[in-house]
Amino acid sequence: MSQIEIRTDDLSGNDVRALVRSHLASMHATSPADSCHALDVDQLRHPAVTFWSAWIDDSIAGIGALKTLDADRGEIKSMRVDDRFLGSGVGRALLRHIVAAAREAGMSSLWLETGTAPAFMPATKLYASEGFIECGPFDGYAEDPHSRYMTAQL
Numbered sequence: 614m615s616q617i618e619i620r621t622d623d624l625s626g627n628d629v630r631a632l633v634r635s636h637l638a639s640m641h642a643t644s645p646a647d648s649c650h651a652l653d654v655d656q657l658r659h660p661a662v663t664f665w666s667a668w669i670d671d672s673i674a675g676i677g678a679l680k681t682l683d684a685d686r687g688e689i690k691s692m693r694v695d696d697r698f699l700g701s702g703v704g705r706a707l708l709r710h711i712v713a714a715a716r717e718a719g720m721s722s723l724w725l726e727t728g729t730a731p732a733f734m735p736a737t738k739l740y741a742s743e744g745f746i747e748c749g750p751f752d753g754y755a756e757d758p759h760s761r762y763m764t765a766q767l
Contacts (some may be wrong), residue, residue, distance in 0.1 A: 623665040636693040648759035677707040
């Protein structure tokens with residue numbers, strides 16, 4: 614397998630925008646509307662969000678983002694691996710990249726919300742394997758049987 618290249622991205626490329634749209638469609642297909650917290654392209658362009666794309670050769674392989682909550686905390690958003698690259702290490706590479714960026718920014722903890730449906734189990738296992746533990750809702754989220762909250766100290 615070729616090397617994974619992770620780039621800071623402005624969401625202007627068609628391939629990246631298509632993967633964001635696919636991510637949104639998948640989130641809406643697996644979660645009730647009021648439990649879907651995925652960000653669209655415009656929301657991912659917010660100044661508090663840094664967005665990355667992962668590439669293998671010339672193909673988009675994944676996306677991920679870091680939303681600054683405050684000086685000490687960040688939230689992982691929009692983690693998605695293109696179906697063609699599932700199981701190839703792209704998700705882990707993106708997650709580790711985001712964790713490193715958060716540390717570099719001086720954050721002391723990362724937080725995330727993911728789903729509870731079976732489709733979210735691979736992501737939950739990835740987060741747990743990288744030191745994330747389950748926690749309660751944070752930063753405006755509410756208790757929701759369709760949401761799982763996780764955090765990690767950096």
